[in-house]
Amino acid sequence: MRMSVWDKPRVIGCAENYPQHIALPRGCLDAALSLLRENGIACDLRDERVRGQPLDVSFVGSLRPDQEAAIAAMLPFDAGVLCAPTAFGKTVTAAAMIARRGVNTLVMVHRTELLKQWQERLQAFLGVGKGMVGTIGGGKAKPSGRIDIAVMQSLSRQGEVNPLVEDYGHVIVDECHHVGAVSFDAILKRTKAKYVLGLTATPIRRDGQHPIIFMQCGPIRHTAASPAGAPHDLEVVPRACRARIDLPQDAGIQDVFRHLANDQARTEAIAAEVSDAFAQGRKVLVLTERTEHLDAIDAALGGLEPSPFVLHGRMSRKQRAALVADLDALPPDAPRVLLATGKLVGEGFDHPPLDTLVLAMPVSWKGTLQQYAGRLHREHASKTDVRIIDFVDTGHPALLRMWDKRQRGYRAMGYRISSEDLK
Structure with a gap:
């Protein structure tokens, strides 16, 4: 093969x-x-x-x-x-x-x-x-x-x-x-x-x-299959980021990710999607792997009220527990935004109201994708559908290959991918 x-x-x-x-x-x-x-x-x-x-x-x-x-x-x-x-x-x-x-x-x-x-x-x-x-x-x-x-x-x-x-x-x-x-x-x-x-x-x-x-x-x-009560309307909404990524030929993938995290226009586009989802009353999880990227997205969401919850590895265990308690104390139907690193919420994190994932940094491995999407699959009375907003970067061949792998992963989980011309 x-x-x-x-x-x-x-x-x-x-x-x-x-x-x-x-x-x-x-x-x-x-x-x-x-x-x-x-x-x-x-x-x-x-x-x-x-x-x-x-x-x-x-x-x-x-x-x-x-x-x-x-x-x-x-x-x-x-x-x-x-x-x-x-x-x-x-x-x-x-x-x-x-x-x-x-x-x-x-x-x-x-x-x-x-x-x-x-x-x-x-x-x-x-x-x-x-x-x-x-x-x-x-x-x-x-x-x-x-x-x-x-x-x-x-x-x-x-x-x-x-x-x-x-x-x-x-x-x-x-x-x-x-x-x-x-x-x-x-x-x-x-x-x-x-x-x-x-x-x-x-x-x-x-x-x-x-x-x-x-x-x-x-x-x-x-x-086991997904339980009957879990949301079955699963949608991926791709958002094309068409900016050319000019890096040296020998640049590694971490250099590419650093470039994405520092791209202010891309960050503002992410913040706009998050704000729109919040205005629609959705419960939004924004995931990236870089703490400085979280900070940039948080800054771009400066006018959002109430302020987003931010969960990252620099926080102590006690601080993380207090933040999760505050998140769980919200009324079930209240919109919310949680900004987090994938390592902290990829496994074991349980907040059933979440219905929207904004994938702010690309991933490719299907196991990681399953873990991230799984944060949305918990049963909750107010949840009828789940949505993943995927920022697809077209300016680098490695990132397009990652998108190809994500598409296969999404379809394997039963998601439908809304059509958008990414070429």
């Missing part, structure tokens, strides 16, 4: 060699047993996994039929990945799985902000108090030994994995595509749980390491 395979590993191996045996990741069990059967080789299977301590909790929430179907598909297997889109309700589904497995559980997340989110929801859906759901992360370690939520980075320090991970009978990995990272892979290798559940909306990694997800968490057992 002549597609580039640069920087993609040809072979990905997670096996470990020992003097008398070879160790394979848990997710390879089905394939290994199948290979033995095909070659007429008998297998003596000795199960030394940790079954965990009994956990007496009941699920007190309610599940949609598609969530019940997902649980029914996952329960027969000890390990596996549930692939479900944003807004499916992976947390409530996981809570029901915890109750049905009935053993002590460790939930692993990759960001501190998700720690409290999971704690609050598990307490609500399982009808238990704070003493039952412990946390490890954010500089504190208060595990309960029954249901615990841990930030992955807090479980591994300088290559040493906390032995506490060996004590659970059930491990749930939120956003399990992060398991491809070396430090997170090491944590999964150390766990001995009988049951492992991976949760993700994007079971792919840009670095090509996604097979590790399935080696450590098991294969995809169920792929």
Whole structure:
């Protein structure tokens, strides 16, 4: 197909060699047993996994039929990945799985902000108090030994994995595509749980390491569709930026992005689109990858009242939490504008009223595009449609190639692209 395979590993191996045996990741069990059967080789299977301590909790929430179907598909297997889109309700589904497995559980997340989110929801859906759901992360370690939520980075320090991970009978990995990272892979290798559940909306990694997800968490057992209540009127509105980009031949893509961020006319065009959407009563999310670009867009929106919310990596955790609380306190139908960097809201950020995304800086990888668009796909009573306003830069061939990739990504998610002549 002549597609580039640069920087993609040809072979990905997670096996470990020992003097008398070879160790394979848990997710390879089905394939290994199948290979033995095909070659007429008998297998003596000795199960030394940790079954965990009994956990007496009941699920007190309610599940949609598609969530019940997902649980029914996952329960027969000890390990596996549930692939479900944003807004499916992976947390409530996981809570029901915890109750049905009935053993002590460790939930692993990759960001501190998700720690409290999971704690609050598990307490609500399982009808238990704070003493039952412990946390490890954010500089504190208060595990309960029954249901615990841990930030992955807090479980591994300088290559040493906390032995506490060996004590659970059930491990749930939120956003399990992060398991491809070396430090997170090491944590999964150390766990001995009988049951492992991976949760993700994007079971792919840009670095090509996604097979590790399935080696450590098991294969995809169920792929869920978008829930019936999620918005189904999905539209992309391209806006052409035709300015010529004159840069040296050897300029890298970051130089191109810097040029876009410093283009005042382009920034003002973005601000005009945001202002129009706000005037229409929409709830707008503006995403870029550069903090200085956020500042420029914020300045160009100087006359907007109320002022936009601005979320970026220079803010402390406490400042970010206060901003999100203020955002959530707005009346559901009130228009709003949130300016943010993609790294902060690409995953785990949950604000259901959002119905409009302004893509202020181009991306190309479909996983990033799915994460960004997923911020709009949460169910909300006032939401009937979602809209992505995509600024398409025609003045550089690399940016046009990125637009081609985004178009394929949008169509794969079910978006229709409004026609605009970009040539």
